[in-house]
Amino acid sequence: MAEDTRERILSACERVIARSGLRGFRMQEVAREAGVSIGLLAYHFGDRDGLLEAALDHVNESAAIRAETPGEQPAPARLIALLTSEFGDDAGIRDGSVAWNELRASAVFDAGQARAVARSTADWQQRVVELVRESLGPQGADPEPIALLLTALVEGLSGRWLTGQITAAQAQDAMRDAAARVGIRAS
Amino acid sequence: MAEDTRERILSACERVIARSGLRGFRMQEVAREAGVSIGLLAYHFGDRDGLLEAALDHVNESAAIRAETPGEQPAPARLIALLTSEFGDDAGIRDGSVAWNELRASAVFDAGQARAVARSTADWQQRVVELVRESLGPQGADPEPIALLLTALVEGLSGRWLTGQITAAQAQDAMRDAAARVGIRAS
Numbered sequence: 001m002a003e004d005t006r007e008r009i010l011s012a013c014e015r016v017i018a019r020s021g022l023r024g025f026r027m028q029e030v031a032r033e034a035g036v037s038i039g040l041l042a043y044h045f046g047d048r049d050g051l052l053e054a055a056l057d058h059v060n061e062s063a064a065i066r067a068e069t070p071g072e073q074p075a076p077a078r079l080i081a082l083l084t085s086e087f088g089d090d091a092g093i094r095d096g097s098v099a100w101n102e103l104r105a106s107a108v109f110d111a112g113q114a115r116a117v118a119r120s121t122a123d124w125q126q127r128v129v130e131l132v133r134e135s136l137g138p139q140g141a142d143p144e145p146i147a148l149l150l151t152a153l154v155e156g157l158s159g160r161w162l163t164g165q166i167t168a169a170q171a172q173d174a175m176r177d178a179a180a181r182v183g184i185r186a187s
Numbered sequence: 188m189a190e191d192t193r194e195r196i197l198s199a200c201e202r203v204i205a206r207s208g209l210r211g212f213r214m215q216e217v218a219r220e221a222g223v224s225i226g227l228l229a230y231h232f233g234d235r236d237g238l239l240e241a242a243l244d245h246v247n248e249s250a251a252i253r254a255e256t257p258g259e260q261p262a263p264a265r266l267i268a269l270l271t272s273e274f275g276d277d278a279g280i281r282d283g284s285v286a287w288n289e290l291r292a293s294a295v296f297d298a299g300q301a302r303a304v305a306r307s308t309a310d311w312q313q314r315v316v317e318l319v320r321e322s323l324g325p326q327g328a329d330p331e332p333i334a335l336l337l338t339a340l341v342e343g344l345s346g347r348w349l350t351g352q353i354t355a356a357q358a359q360d361a362m363r364d365a366a367a368r369v370g371i372r373a374s
Contacts, residue, residue: 021296023210098295105292107350108285109208114350121352145364148353152361153336156343163294163301165308166335174339177332181368 009034009041010058011092013051018095022102027051049112056103056120059096064127066093075134076179077186082131083175086154087161087168097158104155125151135184146182153178196221196228197245198279200238205282209289214238240303243290246283247311253280262321263366264373269318270362273341274348274355284345291342312338322371333369340365 012034017025027048031038045051066088067081086097107114125147132143132150157171166174179185199221204212214235218225232238253275254268273284294301312334319330319337344358353361366372 021293101292101295104346104350105288106208108288117350118352121347145361148361149340149365149368152343152347153340154343155346156339156341159291159342160308160339163291163304165305174332174335178336181336 005036005040006044007058009036009045009051010055011095013055014059014092014095014099017055017102018098022106049116052103052113053116053120055099056116057123059100060120060124060127062092062096075131076184079128079131079135079184080176080179080186082128083150083154083179084172086158087171087175089168093168094162098162101158101162121151132182132184141183149182150175150178192223192227193231194245196223196232196238197242198282200242201246201279201282201286204242204289205285209293236299236303239290239300240307242286243303243307244310246287247307247314249279249283251314262318263371266315266318266322266371267363267366267373269315270337270341270366271359273345274358274362276355280355281349285349287342288345288349308338319369319371328370336369337362337365 009030013030016029016033025048027041028038030051031041034041041051045054063085064082067078067085069077069081073081085093087093103113104117107117128147128151129143132146133140136143136146154175157166157174160166161168161171176186196217200217203216203220212235214228215225217238218228221228228238232241250272251269253272254265256264256268260268272280274280290300291304294304315334315338316330319333320327323330323333341362344353344361347353348355348358363373
């Protein structure tokens with residue numbers, strides 16, 4: 001499948017979830033939203049669970065792509081860009097965040113989905129572990145608990161943001177504040 | 188309504204949500220689970236939204252009650268007890284956490300529920316603000332961003348815990364670690 005078709009389908013999947021949640025989620029609606037056949041969707045992603053797992057990874061990948069900056073930035077700036085790229089007023093960012101929240105919430109009741117969420121979360125957290133290690137240097141603190149703190153905080157703040165308790169900018173400020181408290185500053 | 192009836196209904200409500208989520212949630216099932224009439228339920232909590240809002244407050248109150256210790260402890264110990272009391276292997280703690288997670292997830296799609304979640308979250312966060320202020324003293328750092336960080340982290344870690352990515356004990360350790368990083372230690 002061409003990369004742009006894959007991208008189109010996964011963005012469509014996030015929009016469908018963001019519109020009405022996982023309740024009554026149907027692959028047919030994703031196919032319609034993406035303008036592809038249900039056969040193509042099934043051929044490439046398999047079943048509903050395969051599509052939803054790919055959507056989780058897509059949310060992570062999209063945040064990583066948004067965080068990319070021209071030229072090579074120092075590790076602390078890259079880490080903060082990655083963490084703050086999870087929030088924003090752009091519809092695509094919000095759709096991805098809602099989809100992630102929905103999938104995690106439903107994973108509490110679905111062991112298969114819980115495995116997918118755990119795997120995708122671990123990938124994301126590992127990326128953060130490496131950036132924390134690079135930011136703090138070889139003599140720095142253990143990056144694992146710091147990465148857990150920062151990634152779990154992104155998830156907690158996203159719930160506040162998506163329910164209108166804080167703005168995207170406030171969530172980003174809170175992430176910069178948390179990073180500074182563990183000794184990571186962009187400049 | 189006697190306090191124990193209210194307590195019984197709200198615990199039953201959390202069990203019902205923890206069993207099968209908010210999807211298909213019905214007051215009738217809560218009445219049956221609590222062993223009361225649907226009329227009594229409706230009389231005291233009003234409609235579905237009234238019951239769910241009371242359940243949110245009940246989750247917070249239950250955590251505060253669990254955190255109470257005999258004798259007067261210093262503020263840092265009380266704060267850490269409150270934050271870590273959100274996690275535990277006891278069925279009641281897990282039920283309350285699942286209910287909170289479900290209500291927050293569905294609040295993304297429901298403005299009325301979002302208001303209830305925002306109000307209940309603000310009450311809880313204010314309690315944390317006061318304990319942070321007392322812990323850090325009058326010359327200490329601004330307690331507001333610290334309380335946002337700590338409470339949002341509880342919510343993020345609860346998602347990890349409820350999907351089996353970390354244990355309740357690991358979530359509690361992560362909260363103690365986060366509190367220590369903002370200068371709050373139990374002893």
